[in-house]
Amino acid sequence: MIWNQKYESMDRQNLEELQVKRLQETINRLIENVPFYQQKLSALDVQAEDIKSISDLSKLPFTTKEDLRDNYPYGLFATPLKEIVRIHSSSGTTGQPTVVGYTQDDIEIWTELMARTMSCGGVSKGDIVQNAFGYGLFTGGLGIHYGAEKVGASVIPISGGNTKRQIRLMEDFGSTALMCTPSYALYIAEVAAEMGFDIKNSKLEYGIFGAEPWSDNMRREIEELLGITAIDIYGLSEIIGPGVASECEVQDGLHIFEDHFIPEIIDPETGENLGYGTKGELVFTTITKTGLPILRYRTKDISVLHQEKCSCGRTSVRMERISGRVDDMLIIRGVNVFPSQIESILLDISETKPHYQLVVEREDSLDQLEVQVEISEAIFSDEVRRLESLERKIHGEIESVLGISVNVKLVEPHTIPRSEGKAQRVVDKREL
Amino acid sequence: MKVKQISIFLENKSGRLADVTETLGSAEINIRALSIADTSDFGILRLIVDQPDKALAILKEEGFTVNETxxxxxxxxxxxxxxxxxxxxxxxxxxxxxxxxxxxxxxxxxxxxxxxxxxxxxxxxxxxxxxxxxxxxxxxxxx
The missing domain is CATH 3.30.2130.10 (VC0802-like)
Structure with missing residues (x-):
């Protein structure tokens, strides 16, 4: 079912006219209210009237995560703080957190987009939605919550974790839809089997999953084990949270809600727009948000855009499932992990820059990160307890900084493969 | 009296012990005593040899992590x-x-x-x- 027939099935010409008009309004809003953009746009000598078609988008400056950090916390907000009704934030594990603010209008837009997402996934009035995305500063939980309520479903705001309780409530309350990260869905299936709950033949019918990379194979596995139809959703807090794009029942790419966000695929090196059908970095411009409008935000996610019309009837551009990252960022159990963070922890501990490698595997549907550290004379000792305490120290530091538990393994020098003299930092063995 | 002992870091991989002993053997270094301490993922081989300084140099050259105690x-x-x-x-x-x-x-x-x-x-x-x-x-x- 299509939630908003008018906007989701708009013909391309009308949509582009709408996008250009909204983009111009956004530019004017930024020039008036956000010194950061005012300076950037004036340096490029660009004004709203210079944007006459979507192809003029490339005249606009990019925005990066660093820009948000540099303007922490409220520097990029385009409204006075009293107009902001909600503040979300990233966890800040990579340094300064990024803060995003929503006006009442933004919340309404977000709710509308999440309602579209629910409809994409088959959820409607009468469904019982078990929302196992985390509630809190993370946008996942509340984003889903508002959308599910908007379509009239009954929401169980159970948040993440406490898997046995998830399964008991699922059985007792008769949940018909589950929303969480895909790896957590698999974990729920496993625990349900251990508890003797036949999840496959339960009332559960739909699953809406996102916030971490997964694959079609994993989808089939989830669908098979849980007996549901599973769709992939995409979003990021800097743009709005979940609700940027969603798969429909056709399960062939994610429909981008283009009346609110303009997508581009660029070459991450040159910044050049690569157009449709070519793999590159995904970039979004928000055109309706008022609290925190963002021009050409570089997501660092790698995808491909497709323009062909989908058989579901929606006319929007579809993005392929995220196939990787421009940087080496890993998502481990829902936590963003950058190799540079591990590197600085190792540097603090060993006082020399060690060679290391991060190996990610998925065991029993949970991600396991192994940090392999090449031993050097500086950190070697003839006593086992010293080396073990070094391993424990690395483990403890990583856990306190990143909030995840990793396996630390000391390895012999020169055993981590190097290419062009540079070690390969990340080996992802997850078969998603 | 103080005696020099060579310690070598070994990952738990098959053949690593053989590599060390072959390196020492081909350099005509004789092992007097040895012990291995191991954990689930690495081991420390400790050796008393007849020519500790030479053994240390050769093992380093071969890329082993070695120290002397x-x-x-x-x-x-x-x-x-x-x-x-x-x-x-x-x-x-x-x-x-x-x-x-x-x-x-x-x-x-x-x-x-x-x-x-x-x-x-x-x-x-x-x-x-x-x-x-x-x-x-x-x-x-x-x-």
Missing amino acids: EVVAVGVDDTPGGLAKALAVLKEEEINIEYMYAFIGRASGDALVVFRVQEIERANQVLKERDFNLLSAEEVYEL
Whole structure:
């Protein structure tokens, strides 16, 4: 079912006219209210009237995560703080957190987009939605919550974790839809089997999953084990949270809600727009948000855009499932992990820059990160307890900084493969 | 007396021990005593060899992570209770043993034991006072 027939099935010409008009309004809003953009746009000598078609988008400056950090916390907000009704934030594990603010209008837009997402996934009035995305500063939980309520479903705001309780409530309350990260869905299936709950033949019918990379194979596995139809959703807090794009029942790419966000695929090196059908970095411009409008935000996610019309009837551009990252960022159990963070922890501990490698595997549907550290004379000792305490120290530091538990393994020098003299930092063995 | 011991970091992978011994063998270095401490993912091979400096250089050259530490080599009666006597001395003096291992051969009828302790000078002294046979580095290397 299509939630908003008018906007989701708009013909391309009308949509582009709408996008250009909204983009111009956004530019004017930024020039008036956000010194950061005012300076950037004036340096490029660009004004709203210079944007006459979507192809003029490339005249606009990019925005990066660093820009948000540099303007922490409220520097990029385009409204006075009293107009902001909600503040979300990233966890800040990579340094300064990024803060995003929503006006009442933004919340309404977000709710509308999440309602579209629910409809994409088959959820409607009468469904019982078990929302196992985390509630809190993370946008996942509340984003889903508002959308599910908007379509009239009954929401169980159970948040993440406490898997046995998830399964008991699922059985007792008769949940018909589950929303969480895909790896957590698999974990729920496993625990349900251990508890003797036949999840496959339960009332559960739909699953809406996102916030971490997964694959079609994993989808089939989830669908098979849980007996549901599973769709992939995409979003990021800097743009709005979940609700940027969603798969429909056709399960062939994610429909981008283009009346609110303009997508581009660029070459991450040159910044050049690569157009449709070519793999590159995904970039979004928000055109309706008022609290925190963002021009050409570089997501660092790698995808491909497709323009062909989908058989579901929606006319929007579809993005392929995220196939990787421009940087080496890993998502481990829902936590963003950058190799540079591990590197600085190792540097603090060993006082020399060690060679290391991060190996990610998925065991029993949970991600396991192994940090392999090449031993050097500086950190070697003839006593086992010293080396073990070094391993424990690395483990403890990583856990306190990143909030995840990793396996630390000391390895012999020169055993981590190097290419062009540079070690390969990340080996992802997850078969998603 | 202080004896040089070579320690080598080994990942738990098949063939690594063979690599070390082959390296030493082809350099004509003889192993006098050895022990391995292991955990689930790595091990530390500790060696007493006849030419410690040469062994250290060659192993480094071959890319092994090596360090050199000093240990005490003591001769104890090769009869029941022989080792216990030496340990009793260290216990009495409150000298902690990090680890210890035994030689394969004997010296003038004594069984040989290697101790790694933090207080190496004091360990030497107290054992000497109790008339234990402390071996000099040369004696050990030339066994």
